[in-house]
Amino acid sequence: MKNSNNEQQNELIIDGVQHWQCNKCGNYLPATDKFGRVESDAGWLCHDCIKKLTDEDVPLTFEDDKLASFEFGGYTFYPERNFTKKEKADDEYLTRLRIDENLKLNIKFTHKDFYAEAPKPWKDLYRCEETGRLYCPTARFLMIYE
Secondary structure, three states: OEOOOOOEOOEEEEOOEEEEEOOOOOOEEEOOOOOOEEEEOOEEEEHHHHHHHHHOOOOOOOHHHHHHOEEEOOEEEEEEEOOOHHHHHOOHHHHHEEEOOOOOOOOOOOHHHHHHHOOOOOOOEEEEOOOOOEEEEOOOOEEEEO
């Protein structure tokens, strides 16, 4: 089995069942456990390590994010990411929000309607396919995040 860096993935047979090794913690998990691992830029990681990486504000990208697209107001959006701890702690994210005068939604925006269309787990930021920009749903507006 190969990881994303084209290095050999560590594998082991335990009681006749193939197992793979997490590239971060080194634990072995059954290869049949499709939900126990995620491929990242660092190779295969178990979900416990993914949670730790997310907590440490390391951005991860997943190839199947495009599968999570949804339509809202005539535009296509993809979940992007949550705000980092640093962004939240010093309210940095608030200074980066702007109203997009050029985004012409074909319906009235409400964050409840937006999140009703968005796949779970919800994110703080969504990328618009048509504009290529990041947006943050707020109580009254879908705001650009610059």
